Amino acid sequence: MRISTDVRLSASQDAVFPARCVACGREQPRDSVRICTWAVGWWSLATKAPGARFCVDAPACLECRNRLRRRRWLRPLAAFGALGSALVFGLLDGFNGKVWAWLTFAMALGCILPWFLTELLYPPPLDLAAHATSVDYRFQDEDYAQEFARLNDNGRADGYGLA
Numbered sequence: 001m002r003i004s005t006d007v008r009l010s011a012s013q014d015a016v017f018p019a020r021c022v023a024c025g026r027e028q029p030r031d032s033v034r035i036c037t038w039a040v041g042w043w044s045l046a047t048k049a050p051g052a053r054f055c056v057d058a059p060a061c062l063e064c065r066n067r068l069r070r071r072r073w074l075r076p077l078a079a080f081g082a083l084g085s086a087l088v089f090g091l092l093d094g095f096n097g098k099v100w101a102w103l104t105f106a107m108a109l110g111c112i113l114p115w116f117l118t119e120l121l122y123p124p125p126l127d128l129a130a131h132a133t134s135v136d137y138r139f140q141d142e143d144y145a146q147e148f149a150r151l152n153d154n155g156r157a158d159g160y161g162l163a
């Protein structure tokens, strides 16, 4: 598994991306891909604040955009599949059927495993991790991350910039 290069910016800062596709590095891509994340932390439990969703538009060429869009469905699909299996598991538990228990367990695993392996073997070119006041941009491409950090003045403030 490759380790990402993280750049931390303030959540209020508009990120400037290099004029290259975030996935394949092609120059001057004409499309962009929207990458979103939910900010997680104690405050989301304490306040249930809406607006905790954070999105950026990263430059991407058409092929990469479509590929990344398709991939985006994998995560919720795996989560819902696993959740559904867990629900069935819960319902069937009343029957005390051991075969069913294993079947639903296998179903949950079958939903999560493809997603897990894809993430492990082909990590997304850019992933986000949002915090209360900052956002981590996790790039697979180190050169791209360093150019991104430069373009954004290394986050402009202390504690931000290239991790």
Ligand SMILES: [Zn+2]
Pocket: 021, 022, 023, 024, 025, 026, 060, 061, 062, 063, 064, 065
């Ligand atoms: Zn591309």
